[in-house]
Amino acid sequence: MHTWVQTLLKPEPVALMVVLILLVSLFSGMRRGASGSAKHLFFFIWQAIAVIASLLLAGRGSVYLSPLVRDWLVERGIAVPKEELSALKQLWYTVVTSLRDFELLRFGVLFLLLYSLLRLALHALEPLLFGLADALLPNRSTDVRRGGGGSQLLSGTASRTTGAMIGALLGSGRAFIVMACLFVYVSVLPNAFGTDMIRASALYNKTASELLDPVAGDVLKRGPVISDAVEAEFRRVLERKYEVIDAAIPPDIEAAAAAVTKNSTTDEQKARALYDWVGTRIAYDWDKANDYVDRGVWKEQSPTDTFASRKGVCIDVARLYAVMARSVGLDVRVVTGVGLTGDGGSGPHAWNEVKLADGGGAWIPLDATWASSGDWFNPQGFANTHIREA
CATH class of the missing domain: 3.10.620.30 (C8orf32 fold)
Incomplete structure:
Protein backbone atom coordinates (compact mmCIF):
# COMPACT_ATOMS: atom_id res chain seq x y z
CA MET A 1 0.00 0.00 0.00
CA HIS A 2 2.85 2.37 0.86
CA THR A 3 4.45 1.92 -2.59
CA TRP A 4 1.13 2.68 -4.28
CA VAL A 5 0.82 5.93 -2.33
CA GLN A 6 4.37 6.87 -3.25
CA THR A 7 3.77 6.39 -6.97
CA LEU A 8 0.45 8.27 -6.72
CA LEU A 9 2.13 11.32 -5.16
CA LYS A 10 4.83 11.69 -7.81
CA PRO A 11 4.23 14.94 -9.77
CA GLU A 12 3.65 13.62 -13.31
CA PRO A 13 0.62 13.96 -15.62
CA VAL A 14 -0.91 10.49 -15.17
CA ALA A 15 -0.63 10.57 -11.37
CA LEU A 16 -2.00 14.12 -11.22
CA MET A 17 -4.98 13.08 -13.33
CA VAL A 18 -5.73 10.15 -10.99
CA VAL A 19 -5.38 12.35 -7.90
CA LEU A 20 -7.80 14.85 -9.44
CA ILE A 21 -10.34 12.08 -10.15
CA LEU A 22 -10.05 10.82 -6.56
CA LEU A 23 -10.42 14.29 -5.04
CA VAL A 24 -13.43 15.21 -7.17
CA SER A 25 -15.13 11.91 -6.32
CA LEU A 26 -14.33 12.29 -2.62
CA PHE A 27 -15.77 15.82 -2.35
CA SER A 28 -18.77 14.85 -4.48
CA GLY A 29 -19.44 11.94 -2.11
CA MET A 30 -19.12 14.23 0.89
CA ARG A 31 -21.66 16.63 -0.65
CA ARG A 32 -24.16 13.88 -1.54
CA GLY A 33 -24.00 12.12 1.80
CA ALA A 34 -24.18 8.40 2.51
CA SER A 35 -27.34 7.48 0.60
CA GLY A 36 -26.63 9.70 -2.41
CA SER A 37 -23.13 8.28 -2.75
CA ALA A 38 -24.42 4.74 -2.34
CA LYS A 39 -26.84 5.30 -5.22
CA HIS A 40 -24.04 6.67 -7.42
CA LEU A 41 -21.91 3.65 -6.56
CA PHE A 42 -24.80 1.36 -7.48
CA PHE A 43 -25.22 3.15 -10.83
CA PHE A 44 -21.48 2.95 -11.51
CA ILE A 45 -21.37 -0.80 -10.82
CA TRP A 46 -24.42 -1.36 -13.01
CA GLN A 47 -22.89 0.60 -15.89
CA ALA A 48 -19.65 -1.40 -15.60
CA ILE A 49 -21.58 -4.69 -15.63
CA ALA A 50 -23.65 -3.52 -18.61
CA VAL A 51 -20.58 -2.54 -20.63
CA ILE A 52 -18.66 -5.75 -19.87
CA ALA A 53 -21.66 -7.97 -20.58
CA SER A 54 -22.39 -6.12 -23.84
CA LEU A 55 -18.79 -6.42 -24.99
CA LEU A 56 -18.61 -10.15 -24.26
CA LEU A 57 -21.98 -10.97 -25.84
CA ALA A 58 -21.31 -8.75 -28.87
CA GLY A 59 -17.95 -10.44 -29.43
CA ARG A 60 -19.38 -13.96 -29.24
CA GLY A 61 -22.36 -12.99 -31.35
CA SER A 62 -20.18 -11.44 -34.04
CA VAL A 63 -18.01 -14.55 -34.28
CA TYR A 64 -21.13 -16.69 -34.71
CA LEU A 65 -22.95 -14.39 -37.17
CA SER A 66 -20.02 -13.35 -39.39
CA PRO A 67 -19.85 -16.54 -41.52
CA LEU A 68 -23.65 -16.65 -41.73
CA VAL A 69 -23.80 -13.09 -43.04
CA ARG A 70 -20.99 -13.85 -45.52
CA ASP A 71 -22.78 -16.92 -46.84
CA TRP A 72 -26.06 -15.01 -47.10
CA LEU A 73 -24.42 -12.23 -49.11
CA VAL A 74 -22.70 -14.76 -51.38
CA GLU A 75 -26.02 -16.50 -52.02
CA ARG A 76 -27.55 -13.19 -53.08
CA GLY A 77 -25.07 -13.17 -56.00
CA ILE A 78 -24.41 -9.45 -55.71
CA ALA A 79 -22.41 -8.11 -58.65
CA VAL A 80 -21.50 -4.54 -59.51
CA PRO A 81 -23.46 -3.47 -62.65
CA LYS A 82 -21.34 -2.61 -65.69
CA GLU A 83 -22.90 0.83 -66.03
CA GLU A 84 -22.58 4.35 -64.73
CA LEU A 85 -23.68 4.40 -61.09
CA SER A 86 -24.96 7.25 -58.98
CA ALA A 87 -22.96 8.22 -55.87
CA LEU A 88 -25.52 6.47 -53.66
CA LYS A 89 -25.29 3.22 -55.67
CA GLN A 90 -21.49 3.40 -55.65
CA LEU A 91 -21.57 3.64 -51.86
CA TRP A 92 -24.09 0.77 -51.62
CA TYR A 93 -22.11 -1.66 -53.76
CA THR A 94 -18.83 -0.70 -52.07
CA VAL A 95 -20.28 -1.38 -48.61
CA VAL A 96 -22.14 -4.58 -49.51
CA THR A 97 -19.32 -6.23 -51.44
CA SER A 98 -16.79 -5.20 -48.79
CA LEU A 99 -18.93 -6.75 -46.05
CA ARG A 100 -19.15 -9.92 -48.14
CA ASP A 101 -15.42 -10.20 -48.87
CA PHE A 102 -13.56 -8.59 -45.95
CA GLU A 103 -13.78 -10.59 -42.72
CA LEU A 104 -12.38 -8.01 -40.30
CA LEU A 105 -14.70 -5.29 -41.60
CA ARG A 106 -17.70 -7.63 -41.36
CA PHE A 107 -16.80 -8.59 -37.79
CA GLY A 108 -16.33 -4.95 -36.81
CA VAL A 109 -19.68 -3.86 -38.21
CA LEU A 110 -21.51 -6.76 -36.55
CA PHE A 111 -19.74 -6.10 -33.26
CA LEU A 112 -20.71 -2.41 -33.21
CA LEU A 113 -24.30 -3.23 -34.20
CA LEU A 114 -24.72 -5.96 -31.58
CA TYR A 115 -23.02 -3.89 -28.88
CA SER A 116 -25.33 -0.93 -29.58
CA LEU A 117 -28.44 -3.13 -29.49
CA LEU A 118 -27.37 -4.79 -26.23
CA ARG A 119 -26.61 -1.44 -24.59
CA LEU A 120 -30.03 -0.15 -25.66
CA ALA A 121 -31.70 -3.24 -24.23
CA LEU A 122 -29.88 -2.94 -20.91
CA HIS A 123 -30.54 0.79 -20.86
CA ALA A 124 -34.27 0.00 -21.06
CA LEU A 125 -33.92 -1.92 -17.78
CA GLU A 126 -32.39 1.03 -15.92
CA PRO A 127 -35.67 2.72 -14.81
CA LEU A 128 -36.71 -0.54 -13.12
CA LEU A 129 -33.33 -1.05 -11.44
CA PHE A 130 -32.98 2.58 -10.39
CA GLY A 131 -36.51 2.53 -9.00
CA LEU A 132 -35.55 -0.52 -6.98
CA ALA A 133 -32.44 1.29 -5.76
CA ASP A 134 -34.52 4.28 -4.68
CA ALA A 135 -36.79 1.97 -2.73
CA LEU A 136 -33.93 0.12 -1.00
CA LEU A 137 -31.63 3.09 -0.35
CA PRO A 138 -33.08 5.84 1.86
CA ASN A 139 -32.98 9.47 0.82
CA ARG A 140 -30.30 11.71 2.26
CA SER A 141 -32.79 13.30 4.68
CA THR A 142 -33.78 9.91 6.13
CA ASP A 143 -30.39 8.23 6.58
CA VAL A 144 -30.69 6.05 9.69
CA ARG A 145 -28.50 3.98 11.91
CA ARG A 146 -29.40 1.28 14.39
CA GLY A 147 -28.19 1.83 17.95
CA GLY A 148 -29.32 2.13 21.51
CA GLY A 149 -33.00 1.42 21.92
CA GLY A 150 -34.23 2.54 18.53
CA SER A 151 -33.52 4.36 15.27
CA GLN A 152 -32.19 7.86 14.95
CA LEU A 153 -31.10 10.00 12.07
CA LEU A 154 -27.46 9.87 11.11
CA SER A 155 -25.74 13.09 11.96
CA GLY A 156 -24.77 15.29 9.04
CA THR A 157 -21.11 14.69 9.82
CA ALA A 158 -21.48 10.90 9.85
CA SER A 159 -23.44 10.97 6.60
CA ARG A 160 -20.87 13.17 4.89
CA THR A 161 -18.00 11.04 6.17
CA THR A 162 -19.64 7.86 4.90
CA GLY A 163 -20.42 9.60 1.61
CA ALA A 164 -16.78 10.68 1.28
CA MET A 165 -15.60 7.10 1.81
CA ILE A 166 -18.03 5.79 -0.80
CA GLY A 167 -16.99 8.64 -3.11
CA ALA A 168 -13.34 7.66 -2.72
CA LEU A 169 -14.24 4.06 -3.59
CA LEU A 170 -16.15 5.29 -6.64
CA GLY A 171 -13.20 7.49 -7.62
CA SER A 172 -10.89 4.50 -7.42
CA GLY A 173 -13.13 2.65 -9.85
CA ARG A 174 -13.18 5.60 -12.22
CA ALA A 175 -9.40 5.97 -12.00
CA PHE A 176 -8.95 2.28 -12.74
CA ILE A 177 -11.10 2.61 -15.87
CA VAL A 178 -9.01 5.58 -17.01
CA MET A 179 -5.82 3.58 -16.46
CA ALA A 180 -7.32 0.64 -18.36
CA CYS A 181 -8.14 2.95 -21.28
CA LEU A 182 -4.55 4.23 -21.28
CA PHE A 183 -3.31 0.63 -21.19
CA VAL A 184 -5.41 -0.28 -24.25
CA TYR A 185 -4.30 2.90 -26.05
CA VAL A 186 -0.60 2.21 -25.46
CA SER A 187 -0.95 -1.49 -26.32
CA VAL A 188 -2.87 -1.02 -29.57
CA LEU A 189 -1.13 2.18 -30.74
CA PRO A 190 2.37 2.00 -29.24
CA ASN A 191 3.74 4.86 -31.35
CA ALA A 192 0.75 7.19 -31.12
CA PHE A 193 0.68 10.67 -29.61
CA GLY A 194 1.39 10.76 -25.87
CA THR A 195 2.39 7.12 -25.43
CA ASP A 196 5.94 8.00 -24.37
CA MET A 197 4.58 10.25 -21.61
CA ILE A 198 2.19 7.53 -20.43
CA ARG A 199 4.92 4.87 -20.35
CA ALA A 200 7.13 7.26 -18.35
CA SER A 201 4.58 7.30 -15.52
CA ALA A 202 5.54 5.21 -12.50
CA LEU A 203 1.87 4.91 -11.50
CA TYR A 204 0.90 3.69 -14.97
CA ASN A 205 3.72 1.13 -15.04
CA LYS A 206 2.81 -0.20 -11.60
CA THR A 207 -0.88 -0.46 -12.51
CA ALA A 208 -0.11 -2.07 -15.86
CA SER A 209 2.36 -4.63 -14.51
CA GLU A 210 0.47 -5.64 -11.34
CA LEU A 211 -3.19 -5.28 -12.34
CA LEU A 212 -3.74 -4.97 -16.08
CA ASP A 213 -1.15 -7.27 -17.66
CA PRO A 214 -2.35 -10.34 -15.75
CA VAL A 215 -5.94 -9.65 -16.85
CA ALA A 216 -5.19 -8.85 -20.48
CA GLY A 217 -2.81 -11.76 -20.98
CA ASP A 218 -1.62 -12.04 -24.58
CA VAL A 219 -4.66 -10.38 -26.13
CA LEU A 220 -3.48 -6.78 -26.13
CA LYS A 221 0.13 -7.74 -26.77
CA ARG A 222 -1.07 -8.31 -30.31
CA GLY A 223 -2.34 -4.73 -30.38
CA PRO A 224 0.04 -3.42 -33.08
CA VAL A 225 -0.83 -6.41 -35.26
CA ILE A 226 -4.55 -5.70 -34.80
CA SER A 227 -4.00 -2.01 -35.54
CA ASP A 228 -2.11 -2.83 -38.75
CA ALA A 229 -4.83 -5.27 -39.77
CA VAL A 230 -7.52 -2.62 -39.30
CA GLU A 231 -5.53 -0.14 -41.37
CA ALA A 232 -5.01 -2.74 -44.09
CA GLU A 233 -8.72 -3.58 -44.12
CA PHE A 234 -9.58 0.10 -44.49
CA ARG A 235 -7.27 0.36 -47.48
CA ARG A 236 -8.89 -2.70 -49.03
CA VAL A 237 -12.25 -0.95 -48.76
CA LEU A 238 -10.79 2.11 -50.48
CA GLU A 239 -9.47 -0.11 -53.27
CA ARG A 240 -12.89 -1.75 -53.59
CA LYS A 241 -14.30 1.75 -54.05
CA TYR A 242 -12.24 2.13 -57.24
CA GLU A 243 -13.49 -1.23 -58.51
CA VAL A 244 -17.09 -0.09 -58.05
CA ILE A 245 -16.58 3.39 -59.50
CA ASP A 246 -14.73 2.01 -62.55
CA ALA A 247 -17.08 -0.92 -63.17
CA ALA A 248 -18.53 0.76 -66.28
CA ILE A 249 -16.11 0.49 -69.22
Missing part, protein backbone atom coordinates in the same frame (compact mmCIF):
# COMPACT_ATOMS: atom_id res chain seq x y z
CA PRO A 250 -16.37 3.32 -71.79
CA PRO A 251 -16.61 2.09 -75.42
CA ASP A 252 -13.46 3.93 -76.58
CA ILE A 253 -11.36 2.37 -73.80
CA GLU A 254 -12.84 -1.06 -74.48
CA ALA A 255 -12.03 -0.72 -78.20
CA ALA A 256 -8.47 0.39 -77.45
CA ALA A 257 -7.89 -2.56 -75.09
CA ALA A 258 -9.25 -4.98 -77.69
CA ALA A 259 -6.91 -3.55 -80.34
CA VAL A 260 -3.89 -3.69 -78.02
CA THR A 261 -4.49 -7.36 -77.12
CA LYS A 262 -5.78 -8.65 -80.49
CA ASN A 263 -2.67 -10.78 -81.04
CA SER A 264 -2.46 -12.05 -77.45
CA THR A 265 -3.68 -15.55 -76.67
CA THR A 266 -2.84 -15.99 -72.95
CA ASP A 267 -3.67 -13.93 -69.89
CA GLU A 268 0.00 -13.08 -69.40
CA GLN A 269 0.34 -11.87 -72.99
CA LYS A 270 -2.75 -9.70 -72.61
CA ALA A 271 -1.51 -8.27 -69.32
CA ARG A 272 1.93 -7.58 -70.83
CA ALA A 273 0.52 -5.91 -73.95
CA LEU A 274 -1.64 -3.59 -71.85
CA TYR A 275 1.31 -2.83 -69.56
CA ASP A 276 3.44 -1.83 -72.55
CA TRP A 277 0.67 0.32 -74.02
CA VAL A 278 -0.28 2.17 -70.82
CA GLY A 279 3.35 2.51 -69.73
CA THR A 280 4.37 4.20 -73.00
CA ARG A 281 1.21 6.23 -73.69
CA ILE A 282 0.41 7.81 -70.31
CA ALA A 283 2.82 10.51 -69.12
CA TYR A 284 3.30 11.27 -65.45
CA ASP A 285 1.43 14.44 -64.47
CA TRP A 286 4.02 16.32 -62.42
CA ASP A 287 1.83 19.42 -62.18
CA LYS A 288 -0.94 17.40 -60.50
CA ALA A 289 1.56 15.73 -58.16
CA ASN A 290 3.15 19.06 -57.20
CA ASP A 291 -0.24 20.66 -56.60
CA TYR A 292 -1.02 17.94 -54.10
CA VAL A 293 2.39 17.87 -52.39
CA ASP A 294 2.93 21.65 -52.22
CA ARG A 295 -0.61 22.97 -51.84
CA GLY A 296 -2.73 20.01 -50.78
CA VAL A 297 -4.88 20.36 -53.91
CA TRP A 298 -6.11 17.04 -55.29
CA LYS A 299 -7.70 16.72 -58.72
CA GLU A 300 -9.79 13.57 -58.97
CA GLN A 301 -9.92 12.09 -62.44
CA SER A 302 -11.59 9.06 -63.95
CA PRO A 303 -10.01 6.50 -66.31
CA THR A 304 -11.84 8.32 -69.12
CA ASP A 305 -10.03 11.55 -68.17
CA THR A 306 -6.67 9.76 -68.08
CA PHE A 307 -7.31 8.03 -71.42
CA ALA A 308 -8.28 11.33 -73.06
CA SER A 309 -5.53 13.52 -71.59
CA ARG A 310 -2.82 10.84 -71.79
CA LYS A 311 -1.44 11.90 -68.40
CA GLY A 312 -1.99 11.17 -64.72
CA VAL A 313 -0.34 10.15 -61.46
CA CYS A 314 0.10 6.58 -60.22
CA ILE A 315 -3.48 6.02 -59.07
CA ASP A 316 -4.81 7.32 -62.39
CA VAL A 317 -2.50 5.01 -64.36
CA ALA A 318 -3.43 2.03 -62.19
CA ARG A 319 -7.17 2.70 -62.56
CA LEU A 320 -6.91 3.03 -66.34
CA TYR A 321 -4.91 -0.18 -66.57
CA ALA A 322 -7.51 -1.97 -64.43
CA VAL A 323 -10.41 -0.82 -66.62
CA MET A 324 -8.64 -1.86 -69.83
CA ALA A 325 -7.64 -5.24 -68.35
CA ARG A 326 -11.17 -6.00 -67.18
CA SER A 327 -12.54 -5.15 -70.62
CA VAL A 328 -10.54 -8.04 -72.12
CA GLY A 329 -11.55 -10.52 -69.42
CA LEU A 330 -8.66 -10.23 -66.98
CA ASP A 331 -9.17 -10.27 -63.22
CA VAL A 332 -7.24 -7.23 -61.97
CA ARG A 333 -7.04 -5.04 -58.90
CA VAL A 334 -5.62 -1.69 -57.93
CA VAL A 335 -3.13 -1.92 -55.06
CA THR A 336 -2.09 0.98 -52.85
CA GLY A 337 0.96 1.21 -50.63
CA VAL A 338 4.41 2.77 -50.55
CA GLY A 339 6.89 2.98 -53.41
CA LEU A 340 10.65 2.93 -52.70
CA THR A 341 12.73 4.60 -55.40
CA GLY A 342 16.04 2.98 -54.49
CA ASP A 343 17.82 6.26 -53.72
CA GLY A 344 16.29 6.59 -50.25
CA GLY A 345 13.09 8.21 -51.47
CA SER A 346 9.62 6.84 -50.74
CA GLY A 347 6.01 7.91 -50.89
CA PRO A 348 2.40 6.81 -51.39
CA HIS A 349 2.05 4.77 -54.56
CA ALA A 350 -0.41 2.66 -56.54
CA TRP A 351 0.08 -0.23 -58.96
CA ASN A 352 -1.77 -3.30 -60.21
CA GLU A 353 -2.01 -7.04 -59.73
CA VAL A 354 -3.39 -9.33 -62.46
CA LYS A 355 -4.60 -12.88 -62.06
CA LEU A 356 -3.36 -15.36 -64.67
CA ALA A 357 -6.38 -17.67 -64.74
CA ASP A 358 -4.83 -19.83 -67.45
CA GLY A 359 -1.51 -19.96 -65.62
CA GLY A 360 -2.51 -21.64 -62.39
CA GLY A 361 -4.43 -18.68 -60.99
CA ALA A 362 -1.32 -16.82 -59.79
CA TRP A 363 -1.51 -13.08 -59.16
CA ILE A 364 1.41 -11.12 -60.64
CA PRO A 365 2.32 -7.49 -59.89
CA LEU A 366 3.06 -4.75 -62.41
CA ASP A 367 3.65 -1.01 -62.29
CA ALA A 368 2.86 0.81 -65.54
CA THR A 369 3.63 4.18 -63.91
CA TRP A 370 7.29 3.21 -63.56
CA ALA A 371 7.55 1.60 -67.02
CA SER A 372 9.77 4.41 -68.32
CA SER A 373 12.40 3.59 -65.67
CA GLY A 374 12.68 -0.13 -66.42
CA ASP A 375 10.70 -3.31 -66.77
CA TRP A 376 8.21 -3.43 -63.91
CA PHE A 377 6.10 -6.26 -65.26
CA ASN A 378 6.40 -8.97 -62.58
CA PRO A 379 10.17 -8.52 -62.06
CA GLN A 380 12.29 -10.20 -59.41
CA GLY A 381 12.26 -8.24 -56.15
CA PHE A 382 9.07 -6.30 -56.94
CA ALA A 383 7.99 -6.54 -53.28
CA ASN A 384 11.23 -4.90 -52.15
CA THR A 385 10.28 -1.61 -53.84
CA HIS A 386 6.49 -1.84 -53.57
CA ILE A 387 5.30 -2.19 -49.98
CA ARG A 388 1.74 -3.38 -50.13
CA GLU A 389 -0.47 -2.03 -47.36
CA ALA A 390 -3.61 -3.93 -48.21
